[in-house]
Amino acid sequence: MVRSDGRKNDELREIRITRNYLKHPTGSVLIEAGDTKVICAAMVEEKVPPFLKGAGQGWITAEYSMLPSSTHHRKIRESSRGKVEGRTQEIQRLIGRALRSAVNLKELGERTIWIDCDVIQADGGTRTASITGGFVAMVDALNKLIQEKKLEKLPINNFVAAVSVGVVEEEARLDLCYLEDSSAKIDMNIIMTDKNEFIEIQGTGEEAPFSKDELSKLLELGEKGVMELIQKQKSALGEIFHEEKHME
Amino acid sequence: MVRSDGRKNDELREIRITRNYLKHPTGSVLIEAGDTKVICAAMVEEKVPPFLKGAGQGWITAEYSMLPSSTHHRKIRESSRGKVEGRTQEIQRLIGRALRSAVNLKELGERTIWIDCDVIQADGGTRTASITGGFVAMVDALNKLIQEKKLEKLPINNFVAAVSVGVVEEEARLDLCYLEDSSAKIDMNIIMTDKNEFIEIQGTGEEAPFSKDELSKLLELGEKGVMELIQKQKSALGEIFHEEKHME
Amino acid sequence: MVRSDGRKNDELREIRITRNYLKHPTGSVLIEAGDTKVICAAMVEEKVPPFLKGAGQGWITAEYSMLPSSTHHRKIRESSRGKVEGRTQEIQRLIGRALRSAVNLKELGERTIWIDCDVIQADGGTRTASITGGFVAMVDALNKLIQEKKLEKLPINNFVAAVSVGVVEEEARLDLCYLEDSSAKIDMNIIMTDKNEFIEIQGTGEEAPFSKDELSKLLELGEKGVMELIQKQKSALGEIFHEEKHME
Amino acid sequence: MVRSDGRKNDELREIRITRNYLKHPTGSVLIEAGDTKVICAAMVEEKVPPFLKGAGQGWITAEYSMLPSSTHHRKIRESSRGKVEGRTQEIQRLIGRALRSAVNLKELGERTIWIDCDVIQADGGTRTASITGGFVAMVDALNKLIQEKKLEKLPINNFVAAVSVGVVEEEARLDLCYLEDSSAKIDMNIIMTDKNEFIEIQGTGEEAPFSKDELSKLLELGEKGVMELIQKQKSALGEIFHEEKHME
């Protein structure tokens, strides 16, 4: 069956990564995956959270939010509700874990990098776009620390990117848009490194359970997608990684 | 004395109004005033707040927020704090009053228009940009209601735009950027209609009191600025207002 | 047209300022403007807020609240709602700015003066009464610091008082009571010093825009009212200011 | 040992009950017990809380608060903290129970009486003064309902008043002021009817346990105090109760 936007089942949406999107943050990126648009900003704070005081390492923390106007039906602001929703907390914990896994926190030193992912327009895959774009903003911020002589080299273990996969209309598909996501029988987010290893997988079959075969097929699709996204990250970060000499 | 960005004292920053900036809202605008960038979105809800039930009129309500990455020092999310700051509440009440004043709420009928003003990048004048941009997004949403046959004509009394003025380095200046704003001795926000009338003026001399002469000079500057902004709104809304036939 | 309480358009309501109204606070005042009654108390704290630590200056901060029984319809307590309303925050920010403008914060030294304005009975003009009465309570507290040898002279730049003006039934009127306020076409609060200078002006024409002429007339009325109020403050503070020798 | 204010151990402080203290509430009282001053206001709402819907009876509910300036050290507003303290909740529950016990809720009909007790100045015994004063305000509000032909007679079972007693410097004393209260070894609040019956007793010996003898002595003192307070209530309510004809 043909996808609503004409893509093949194993095809990503068009990905655009615009670096230095904002004026104030140390690193900032607009990532677009089809109609999904997320501003990812990285800001450095020269201290660590209380639980890490004196531990001789840094920290990466992420926050995620959707503009009220980013969705079809207006989304009530969490500041008006007075509390952060479960879904939001789950997503920002996920982004934080994913980005932390890519960084050597000891080499980062006693500082925190705040990654703010603000969804300007939502069309499925906002959390995976946040990870993929957040990684680039984070590298930009880390690179700035090198320029400011605060770091000697990038404290990066590997690239990290993420993509969603799912089973829609009985077909395994890569990078679901909102329409597909909301009718998916299985929905999975896959976060991987450039070394073909997993950082995190989260797969849910709320509508129906899924078999080992389906799982294998989705993992394969996800791997393909993440490897392509990492290529996009590399070409966006061009001058920083052109010889990959900073990478361990 | 020359302004940091080379402008004359009575000169606005470069203003850009991009309509249909987002996919989902009924009306949406990106307004840029120099480095200040605000997304203004208008979404229609087919009901009124409880206090207006059965009153045979509509309502306009505004919300305002700054992205954590929009400012030089990262701004803590109000959703994390669990409450909306006084400054934010003051601003969204101001935007709401200003936009409501432009609309014939009886003609609007029993519906609410939500105006979301989200500051992507802040460099002074975010509240006045929100009003100027919010007006355009609101007109776009109202125009959509005409296209959907829910309204017969635009329930608009007049145009509304806003600008800041202030006394900086002993000189009265129009449209302060952040640097000027933070060193201003007097700071005033002026909201006016296209008929040279005031909707609201708010002037504060926290650092030092101000004289009637200073007030007159600032009001004059503000009037000049607002009239230019309304021209920008008119040309942005071109096809809707080209003959101004919808306007009463 | 005759006003509901028989006053002339440029006439204040009867003003009474009772000093030392409460036993515990350093300074305390009951201010009555017609049926509006506000307790203004000033309490000194020998430290400054975090953002001023080490800045070698003091701070003035204000809080405002209405008793549930102060209004015609019972007002729900903000402590029960669990949050402070926008209107309240706006008012307490206004009072704080106004009173700070009257004080030389460097001379005050590293201490905070808390001004609590609690409305016992509301009949219009509670925020302006809070400023006018709060100023007297603050001077009393500062004078106490002189008696306690903590200050050498009053760190006061000028007197500050405030009044509301508005257009009701097509007439510009001074010091609106609740009935007038709720039917005013334009509503303006004017805060001035004893040197005929403005500290802050806030004018709103939510119901209808207003012209420069109307603005001028209202500013003139407001000036007249504030000057009379400052006379009331001076006679209430009699022994402190009888020779005005403490004033710079 | 002589009490700090020269009273005998079984002597109340001077009690003043001023009716119609405020303009807006249906009933309102300023009660003063020595330096303790509480405004008690009663406002009628023509509906009952959800849990009583359709139960054919009314409800009495009380709220209690202290002004920040009512105490020696400024008391932080509960609205600023964002929550109502345990002590406050305990007190308002106590006041509510005490006043409800005096009313025939079936005869009251499906309406709620809100009793707001706002402490203007605190010098010990604020919760008992709230009950004693709140009763008078409540009767005034009920009487107003008779005048408005909404009730035929006062739905009052009995008078209710309250007083504190305690053991201070090894002596049982009536109506403790703050100084005594804070050094009391045993502290007890006694709420009684005009028929010498108990509504509630709460006695705590946090510093030291107390014997049955001490308990007896305190109950006796409390009874004496409450009977005198009820006399004060009766003379304050004069015209309503002069023949006690409305009382069942």
Added chain:
Amino acid sequence: MVRSDGRKNDELREIRITRNYLKHPTGSVLIEAGDTKVICAAMVEEKVPPFLKGAGQGWITAEYSMLPSSTHHRKIRESSRGKVEGRTQEIQRLIGRALRSAVNLKELGERTIWIDCDVIQADGGTRTASITGGFVAMVDALNKLIQEKKLEKLPINNFVAAVSVGVVEEEARLDLCYLEDSSAKIDMNIIMTDKNEFIEIQGTGEEAPFSKDELSKLLELGEKGVMELIQKQKSALGEIFHEEKHME
């Protein structure tokens, strides 16, 4: 009249105290009084609350909560509501006062003991069971401090236990179950020491006032109940108190 569970009016329900119920806390007890089941845990924190810093004494603080599934109708979690109910706060303040009264806080040293009382199943008397069981958990925790050489002897002034009494169907009864409690005309909680002294009494006649005679009868019943409960505590704590040599 026979009680629903066949007990005599002066008979306690079956009491079971299981020590060391949990693995992690320093002291922990499951106390069962008929169908009422409460887990009482005592955990030691080697610091005191801010208001006691440097005061050379320790602190006991209690928290109380009911599982949503502990009651007949599911009880909404207070964490979901976002605030702790008045009833809960009142109860935890009561438990704290009662347990503090039993401890010599100076001898305890600068540490805090947290007593958590979590109701697993509720059938009346949960607050009194919390006190009775909490005392045993607290002694276990204190005894652990002796074993760890942090204390030399138990800093215990006396035993403390609590029981409810009430008038149901015109009869004074001991240890009310939920059914009795909800139809009681008078309800009283009595907290006493092993020396027949009162720590706290709280008696309420919300439905009807009560006489001195009724009060006497209830106090007598309560005393009988508490003395039996203290025997249960002593036999549960057997090895610690067998010679009562640690007690002062």
Added chain:
Amino acid sequence: MVRSDGRKNDELREIRITRNYLKHPTGSVLIEAGDTKVICAAMVEEKVPPFLKGAGQGWITAEYSMLPSSTHHRKIRESSRGKVEGRTQEIQRLIGRALRSAVNLKELGERTIWIDCDVIQADGGTRTASITGGFVAMVDALNKLIQEKKLEKLPINNFVAAVSVGVVEEEARLDLCYLEDSSAKIDMNIIMTDKNEFIEIQGTGEEAPFSKDELSKLLELGEKGVMELIQKQKSALGEIFHEEKHME
């Protein structure tokens, strides 16, 4: 390498499921997995949440909480903090999804089943124990609805159970205790049906990425564990499922 508790790598801890653990809920279970103890209670509410009104189906919702005394270091109550932590929200969303997947919501009819999972003692695997035990409590509640003639047959699609697996000391292990969990390099939760299908998998390698091989091994271990847990559920539910005749 030998596990701290002597188990083989593919061995579950001792599992005990005690049905009818509490008196009030429709269904209730104490599930113990080694030292982890969770009370799972199911309570039926005869209405659905607002978003399902009129949708002709039921709903399953879960809440999860840990007693303060359930962990080694006392856990601050979420009700005291005034908000539910991200971790808690994530877990209760997970439990809810898992249990909903097992139920035919249309057949359930317009009612909600609340599943409360309260951790009495924590030693790793509390969320998976909550799912495994919650399923049994839910079936008990559904069975009660059959007995009350509200349902004709169990609206159950399949059994659901969950287990954690992880790589500890370079070895893939089943059912991690707390000590293992906190030193695991990879941590995965696996939720499956009795038909060997996946409901949800969540695997995280925060400390280090993991390979496809490791993933396969962990999935295999998890499958073994879940199948054994489902056997435990079946024997616990004995009389209900002895012929599995109610199952579709």
